Amino acid sequence: MDSHYLLPLAATASLYFGYRLVKKVYEEFTSPLRHLPGPRVPANLLLGHFRKLQNDSTITIKWREEFGANYQFRGLLNERELFTADTKALSHILTNDHIYQKGPVAQKVVRHFLGNGLLAVEMDEHKQQRKITNPAFGVPQIKELTEIFNQKSAELRDIWSNKIENSDSTGSRIDVLLWLRRMTLDVIGLAGFHYEFKALAETDGERNELDQALTRIFHSPEAQRQGMLRVIQAAIPVLGILPEPGGKFIGDARTTMMDIAKKLLEDSKDAIKASGDEMSSVRRDLLSLMVKSNMSKDIPEHLRLSDADVIAQIPTFFVAGHETTSTATALALYALSIHQSVQSKLREELLSLDTDSPTMDELNSLPYLESVIRETMRLYPPVSFTIRIAMEDDVIPLSKPYLDRNGRSYDSISVQEGTEIRIDIAAVHLDKDLWGEDAEDFRPSRWENIPEAASRIPGVWANLLNFLAGPHNCIGFRFSLVEMKSLLFILLRAFEFEMAVPRSDIALSATPVNRPRVLSEPKMGSQLPLIVRPYLES
Template sequence: MVVITISHGRHWYRQRHLRRIPGPPSQSFVFKGNLQQIFSLQGWDFHKRMVQRYGRVVKIWGFFGDAQLHIADSKALYNVLIKDQDIFEETDAFIEANKLFFGPGLLGTLGDLHRRQRKLLVPIFSANHMRYMTPIFYKITHQLEDVLRIKLANGPQEVDMKEWMTRVALEIIGQSGLGYSFETLDESKSNQYAIAVKMLFPAFGGIPVLRKLLPYLCNLGTPSLRRFAVRFLPSKSVQLLIKATNTMDEMSRNIFYEKKAALKKGDDSVVHQIGEGRDIMSILMRSNLNGDEKDRMPDYELLGQMSTLVFSAMDTTSAALSRIFLLLSLNPEVQDKLRQEIVDARKEYGGDMDYDDLNALPYLEAICRETLRAYPPINQAPRIARRDTILPLRSPIKGSDGSTINEVYVPKNTTVIIGIRTLNTDPLIWGPDAAEWKPERWLSPLPESVTNARIPGVYSNMLTFLGGGRACIGFKFSQMEIKIILSLLIPSFRFSTTEKKTDWLMGIVAFPVVLGSTKPSMPLILTPIEA
């Protein structure tokens, strides 16, 4: 304990210059700081007020007076995400949690190991491979369309679109990612893997203190001792997590070894599996076998990718789709304009459009971009400095002592929170209407303030999918999934709001609820449209 105290005191002293950076007052020196406000499910107003009052670089307080930085300055974030990405890594809590849930997949590894895994996965998520996967996306979305038409056989009805977007996103990543069907579009069937994946975030959210202690707890004793000890923790959330991770691990192993056996038998066996051998895991396993020996992943790393893929593709995409359907319900003139564009295009191409034709629809593209800009599913992302460094600023800030700060010295072990939505909606970049949802802004050239900002993201001048070596590897997959679902459901149904007001909770991934509830849900009225 003395060592920890001395270490903390040294860290506190090395951060002394950060205290002159403006920021909100601490709620509590010992346990809270500002973290409860920053990560609150209802944190939208706090974030808005914080940026309006303190600017793009804000000092916030962590535990025991730990100074952290909330950053939405594009030049500083270029260093965090690209130039100095080897310095600013994922936090220990993030890595240990993902290793615990998914194994050593992309979300649970750092450094050379992460780069080696990513090297094998990047080609599978290329635009060329997306072209091969679109038939799987269409097949599943047509099944969803049929299910909804049956539900609406007697006319307009209230439908929980969040529930169905989660179901379809899970089935799409199941078939196109794992070559496995979760059968989530059949309400009469339940799948334990699907149930486990959906309970993971809610259960993890129920243990805020243990989340902070994970980096320390994961290094105590042997793995077998930790597994034995955790069973006796008197926490419902912990027991749900154990159940979920055990279920995911067992089913991932079954899917993996069945696929591996088919690959050994030859291409004929693989083609007869779901996905016909074009799914991500089949291609990854083939690439792994044929790759250089030094770059190959052992079986436990390949297994780690499976649950990582499912989890990453389900919540974020279903949240983005839910947001789009809600916005279209609130803006019927936009919905009608989009419907007309899709109907005209489907007539021109004779039905389902291929990858390139779908990407050529300007209004569909504008709606997707604007939603992902104004309402990114993930609003912030923490990083930690693994060694001392300096962050230059695009916009100087005024210190609490009146000094002008053009760059910030960041000591080792300082946490930096990337303000994704804050930068995406910065009025100095996007204009005074930056916080408004306006798809039309993408139908004309972007202002110079956007292009000159040099936002270090992989997607369309925004940070929604982050940037650098830990950018979202599946952003093309997500975009294509969203567009195919919209291209089939918008011409088939008219979406409108109900009397129930929808609220959005921040969470790790933002999610909709009926006002006053915390259960993910977004009821809309669906009216069938005759073909």
């Protein structure tokens, strides 16, 4: 480069970084969060508390106990971030989606992997996609899909029966997470797209291509570290020049999902056209229902989704309808393996229903099953947190005032545009101020009469944050819950479960999805080994 360009470039760079430094110092001394209590400023000013949050899944719960329901901590680049477990504040944040959005970092990460689907978009674009997608997830549709849930649950039961057929009375060790992931992938294939992945039928030597790709990204030993590096890279744009951690596998998975998605959309359209009436096609899978909704005469042409936008929903269904449900069911079996009396009581209720293939209404009529699932989702939420960014200055109301570091009382929290807010599902679900002193205990009977404070937690389901609330609540929550009930119904009537390793050897990852792993077997990645043996009625 010609030397006479170097001086202007250096001056420009100096001015830019000087501006950033001055802006940072100004924000540090004017931030409305500066008086909030919180952990000490970490020595690493680049990462802040990010590494601690990634390595310790319980740290926000410890901070909640130490600093109260509202505190600040430091994110990447030492930015002040807000934690709140106040129910009024959470309701305000989740319902005002025009102010509080996922933000550019989360959108970049999600779009990069899943495309421009429901999990990535905001505002009018989200409303448009939601309106088209909603009809596919109504109660009548989930009723019809329950048969598929039962079918695949029974297929999994039979596979496990064959695996333990020649074992002694002590049972066999089975990685239940692995098999539940395969089962839920098969379910989302059939129920979501009228497509047979046949993941349950695969052997280790002949694994489904999509299953392999998702396993490498989410469940390999290096998955958590690579996920953390991808977030850092998205948050600090200059790092975009570096190779993406695990980029080849993400690229392969994305290509695989998009190739399948394009074929599924073509097949769905062809089936609807072949029916002669796009609104009366006999296919009831989620994709066909969504395509029919998009083709409805009630939807103006300019509000219909493009093929690209429809295709963008398919990878979202793959991941959201597969990963979280399998993890939630695995954690339910984990809880039941620890609490044998609860397992026995639940099995007694399940055996009282005289059918091997229950309807949705029959599954929903079992009160203890509902309580066990609620307590599992409370104590072991499959997704532990989500993030929102304030897109403008705002004042967040509080149900209880807090004291700042100087002893002054406040009944609201002011936030500036760009403030990151951590909605920590796990910390709220274990908050003793909301649930009582036994908040950390697995006790399904608490759902017979939950504390009044807990009843104020905003949520689309059961006063829990698992499926969030407001315009961005999880569209597939009914699908997930009925599938989970079907799995527990069929598996617990056939098997008894107990721990295969000491409870202290099981840990949950600190990533947004709480995937279990065995500490003494780090090279195995995500797994949940349990002892499974046939249940023999006495």
